[in-house]
Amino acid sequence: MERSLRYYELHAEVCKTFGHAKRLMVISTLRDNELMVTEISERTGIDISNLSQHLHVLRDKGLVSTRREGTKIYYQLSHPNIGKALDLMSAFLDQSISKSQDLIKKS
Amino acid sequence: MERSLRYYELHAEVCKTFGHAKRLMVISTLRDNELMVTEISERTGIDISNLSQHLHVLRDKGLVSTRREGTKIYYQLSHPNIGKALDLMSAFLDQSISKSQDLIKKS
């Protein structure tokens, strides 16, 4: 299927957003419930300020959305498929690549 | 599901590899057939040298493999699931995000 450069760029933007361990951890903690920033920080061990910057990236790409309650801001995945997409990637990782041999180098 | 930092790092490595428009284009051209470097270059418009650098990244992560024939080197996806994984990402992109509104900003 022929696609535009623009399409690949958009696609790459999203992939890039998943391309950081901390962001994947954040997404993972938000899979089952919404959480406020300090809670995400506690569960992932990411420092609040740095976390906030990663949350900004995620929100900028539309992967998470927010809800304010007083001074607290609750983050949630903006679409359940986001978690599913990562599951598929994981399954792909586990089965197709890592398993047969340690093909994923650069470790 | 609780996962190790190491796991997220590996996962992120693969996502990061998909996180560049040129590499997505390369993967796309290799979906149905293996191609030699010059052919990939013609079809994608990526300059040979730069292309070779991106192919190196893809091979380094185990996403493509090669076969030599004289001076030519043919590249192929190392696993058909790689294309499928991107399809799922595309479907996700098309349906879940882009469609409802233009959530993917930073354009």
Add this chain to the structure above:
DNA sequence: CAACTATTTTATAAAAAACTTTAAATATTT
């Protein structure tokens, strides 16, 4: 075999992008 062509890779340096840290700033409620 030496020279030559075709194909691909690599080395290097510069430019651009992403990430982290620290400190300061911004809401919001009490």
Add this chain to the structure above:
DNA sequence: AAATATTTAAAGTTTTTTATAAAATAGTTG
């Protein structure tokens, strides 16, 4: 104003990407 929760700004570091030129590899020809 003080306390809490979160974001932003700025500076510095690291990583990634690109462009250019040179090198490597394999095959061909005189």
